[in-house]
Amino acid sequence: MDSSILASPTPETATPTTRGPRGGFVGYLFAQRRWIALLALAVIVAVLVAAALAPWLFDWNTVTRVNLATSLTSPNATFWLGTDQMGRDLLGRVMWGARITLTVAFGSVAIAVAVGLTLGGIAGYYSGIVPGAILRLTDFMIAFPRTLVAIMVITVAGNSVLSLTLAIAISTIPIYVRFFAAPVRTLKAREFVLASKSIGVGDTGLLLTHILPNVASLVIVQVTVSIAEAILIGSGLSFLGLGPAPPTPEWGAMIAEARPFLSSHPYVLAAPGGALFFVILSFNLVGDALRDYVDPKSRQGRS
Numbered sequence: 001m002d003s004s005i006l007a008s009p010t011p012e013t014a015t016p017t018t019r020g021p022r023g024g025f026v027g028y029l030f031a032q033r034r035w036i037a038l039l040a041l042a043v044i045v046a047v048l049v050a051a052a053l054a055p056w057l058f059d060w061n062t063v064t065r066v067n068l069a070t071s072l073t074s075p076n077a078t079f080w081l082g083t084d085q086m087g088r089d090l091l092g093r094v095m096w097g098a099r100i101t102l103t104v105a106f107g108s109v110a111i112a113v114a115v116g117l118t119l120g121g122i123a124g125y126y127s128g129i130v131p132g133a134i135l136r137l138t139d140f141m142i143a144f145p146r147t148l149v150a151i152m153v154i155t156v157a158g159n160s161v162l163s164l165t166l167a168i169a170i171s172t173i174p175i176y177v178r179f180f181a182a183p184v185r186t187l188k189a190r191e192f193v194l195a196s197k198s199i200g201v202g203d204t205g206l207l208l209t210h211i212l213p214n215v216a217s218l219v220i221v222q223v224t225v226s227i228a229e230a231i232l233i234g235s236g237l238s239f240l241g242l243g244p245a246p247p248t249p250e251w252g253a254m255i256a257e258a259r260p261f262l263s264s265h266p267y268v269l270a271a272p273g274g275a276l277f278f279v280i281l282s283f284n285l286v287g288d289a290l291r292d293y294v295d296p297k298s299r300q301g302r303s
Contacts, residue, residue: 116176
């Protein structure tokens with residue numbers, strides 16, 4: 001997965017010349033009969049809706065307060081997914097966990113995109129000591145595993161939703177620096193950019209109005225993949241005890257807490273584990289379909 005991320009788009013792929021059928025991306029999925037991708041998109045929408053409705057359907061005390069009277073209750077009409085070892089409703093905790101997990105994922109990717117594209121634009125458009133230093137620092141950070149970088153940040157910043165978000169963002173920034181720097185370096189020499197520069201358009205204007213739109217569709221695809229990776233990394237760190245402190249419901253932490261009950265009460269682990277599996281899989285499937293939608297060569301290869 002990382003190899004495709006670090007492979008910067010060429011000028012040909014950075015300027016898509018064809019679009020999908022009417023109806024946009026969803027219309028393309030229907031036209032191409034990409035039923036699995038449509039199902040994955042529906043899963044993502046359902047999880048987003050569940051995360052948005054969590055505060056209205058389940059009170060915070062319901063998903064955090066210990067109630068040993070209902071400890072390890074099997075799924076039934078009252079508790080659809082059962083309860084955990086502390087007697088807390090698993091459905092409510094999974095929905096609140098989606099809210100927290102997606103907040104971390106979307107927040108970290110948003111920060112990484114904003115900072116990474118800015119630094120990538122500087123490194124690709126200009127030459128000199130500063131752009132060279134940016135690229136060398138990026139290479140240095142890429143040499144380390146992303147999870148290790150995130151662990152180092154959390155060790156310094158402490159356990160919280162904010163520190164987890166910043167940790168994943170910092171580990172993701174180098175991807176977008178490299179992703180954007182190469183096409184900027186190529187596109188800045190194209191005729192339409194030189195023509196705009198000759199009539200007085202500034203460097204910032206050229207980057208925002210001429211260069212960025214030519215790779216925007218590919219950035220969107222990469223964002224989809226990055227969200228899936230951010231969810232996986234965030235849950236992995238929470239599983240190791242480096243996420244938000246208990247009793248905050250986070251999928252990775254819920255899986256870690258459920259390990260002792262895997263054989264006796266498997267539904268305690270199946271609820272957060274299944275949610276994590278299907279959400280990550282769905283984002284990857286949608287990202288794969290988005291790549292085919294924005295890249296004509298990829299679409300032709302499938303036809």
